[in-house]
Amino acid sequence: MPNDRRHLVPRADRGLDRLKYEVAEELGLDDEIESRGWGNMTTRQVGKIGGNMVRRMVRYAERELADGENQATGTREGQ
Numbered sequence: 001m002p003n004d005r006r007h008l009v010p011r012a013d014r015g016l017d018r019l020k021y022e023v024a025e026e027l028g029l030d031d032e033i034e035s036r037g038w039g040n041m042t043t044r045q046v047g048k049i050g051g052n053m054v055r056r057m058v059r060y061a062e063r064e065l066a067d068g069e070n071q072a073t074g075t076r077e078g079q
Contacts, residue, residue: 020053023056027049
């Protein structure tokens with residue numbers, strides 16, 4: 001199966017791959033991926049990795065938004 005994914009930020013490919021393997025390792029699936037390959041993983045296993053990736057990315061985005069709000073608020077308070 002060809003890898004034809006397109007990202008809004010093409011430079012994010014490496015970071016997303018790193019996150020994917022990090023999550024797989026935390027779920028204890030890294031050895032299985034290494035021995036079987038991604039193409040032979042079950043839909044459930046791959047979905048579990050993807051779901052955890054999304055949770056992490058949402059948490060990261062929420063923190064970034066909150067930090068941005070705090071900085072904007074802090075700037076206004078100091079004026």
